[in-house]
Amino acid sequence: MEIKEAKRTYRIQEMATAVKSCHESGLTIKVWCARHEIKEHVYYYWLKKVRKAALELAVAENENQDEAIVRVELPKKKEKSERGIQIQYMSYILDIPAGAEPTDIISVLKAIKEIC
16 A cells, blocks of 8 residues: 555544544534534535545445346245135034135124024
8 A cells, every 4th residue: 555545544534533423422513513623614525535435445345246146036926725714603614715705704794693
């Protein structure tokens, strides 16, 4: 690493530390800058530089990764059951076919309730 690049990296790290400190303080940027005697435009300059460096790093890391096509098995859809349900109460048996309308089932159950 050349001296110029090392200086740049060090400055970016210092800027990142300041930006992180501001963010974690819970203060507004204006208040934080006033407390640390930093002009707001300087803070935003640092923020811009830190974001740019982070983006460059992410792009560089992404370029070093190998790309591959990966086969993904999707879960098979469950087939609707063609079986219905059977309700047995005392001597009564009620067969409800698959796909029966809920309103029809409710009507039948109400009728059975009146009979029993």
